[in-house]
Amino acid sequence: MANTNNQTSTLMLKSAGRPPWYTPDGKNTPAYVVGIAGGSASGKTSVARRIVESLNVPWVVILSMDSFYRRLTPEESKRAFDNNHDFDHPSSYDYASALQALRDLKQGRAARIPQYDFSTHSPSSESQLVYGASVVIFEGIFALYDPAILQLMDVKIFVDTDSDICLARRIKRDVAERGRDPLGVLQQYDRFVKPAYDGFVRPTMNNADVIIPRGLDNDVAIDLMIQHIKRQLNELSATIMRPVLVDRYDSRPHGLKDTLAMLPQSTQVRAMQTILCDRGTPRNDFIFYSDRLSRLVIEYGLGQLPLEQKSVRTPTGMLYEGREMDVAVTGVTVLRAGGVMEKALRSVARPVHYGKILIVGDPVTHEPRLHYAKLPPSIGTHQVLLMDPTIVSGANAMMAIRICLDHGVPEHCIVFLSLLATPQGVQAIQAAFPSVKLVVALLDSRIGKDDLLVRSGYGIFGDRYFGTEC
């Protein structure tokens, strides 16, 4: 998780990608939304950061209301540079954009968040794509003001700090971080900040569930809040994540829907699978047959893509009524093992665009964490081949699919290609994403309860292929 902001722009913590918390019937569970309001420099951001640190989970987003300041007219902008613009009136914010961003994040979708530059009093030219999170903290002086935004919140906090302390902190912070001079801060405070706090901000305390007097200094209140949020997250994890990983062990292949296409089980395919499943297979052979099987799966996957009619003139002068693939295709590999299949895609298809997603499972909980995603900007108009050699619980695959959807790819334009899958994982994916097509070479339902490896499978595919076995 990285704080990507410079001193004068708005704070944003990036989510490491939301774990695919889908119910067994495929419904997405909403993120837990915390609202934190309070006066300027009362400690809202500091309390939000303390909560994030204590939760110690990677999928928390802090969304600052500063990102949603309205763009000023040239006249307003001139006044702002003379400390004569009222940034503390409720009308200073674009609540509709804030609401949309919060709605998207609450539903587990990504949101594009504008960045605000305090030194120019305007949104900067950059914006940030923030992936869905399990906890979203929305903080700002008017965080508890807009009725529609309040409706999205699971818990509402008001930080109540003495106004003299707030003023002293604000002078220090605005000079050090926001490019202001002390006299200007005082003028703005007397003219706008204090009256707006009394008239508009303080009354929103009535909308709060919890009031934290003294902000960050109030360890007891903050700890109680953190315990409360942790309990909510644990309940989610216990009731939703576990059934996908554990309780579906006895699922049967006949429960699978026809968005799954099995690679035809020819004798050659069976022979290749036998070599890959054999623990005694030397690495060179493992690489050779993985590459060969990958090419077959890719060819079969390409066969799922739409084709247009095309007539060509043959060398003998006859008309041949054929087909052509008239769509852009992006191959997205789920690293590291998916790289094996990219090699196969490069060898059978062109021209193709490429993207990469790095997801690493937590060693204890096996929950996936997104570390990196690099996809072509135009991917939303492409057919996408998502590639990962193994699907076990389906959690990594669901996160990878979610990222593609977040980048604008329609669900029906995604084909997920895999060499080995469990019916449990396939079912979980099908329940959450009914229009995603899957192409798989081998199905096996026996999963090791501790290591989450498919029993008759290939072992840790990447380790065997890249020679990184211990």
Ligand SMILES: Nc1ncnc2c1ncn2[C@@H]1O[C@H](COP(=O)(O)OP(=O)(O)O)[C@@H](O)[C@H]1O
């Ligand atoms: N309890 C505290 N003790 C000392 N300094 C604090 C405390 N809480 C916040 N600050 C400092 O005060 C300034 C404003 O705090 P911040 O959390 O950014 O407030 P807000 O988000 O409400 O504007 C920051 O420089 C922060 O480091």
Ligand SMILES: Nc1ccn([C@@H]2O[C@H](COP(=O)(O)O)[C@@H](O)[C@H]2O)c(=O)n1
């Ligand atoms: N261009 C701007 C925009 C806003 N402000 C002040 O920021 C305060 C809100 O931010 P906090 O982190 O303190 O909650 C608000 O009181 C505005 O006066 C500004 O000075 N310049």
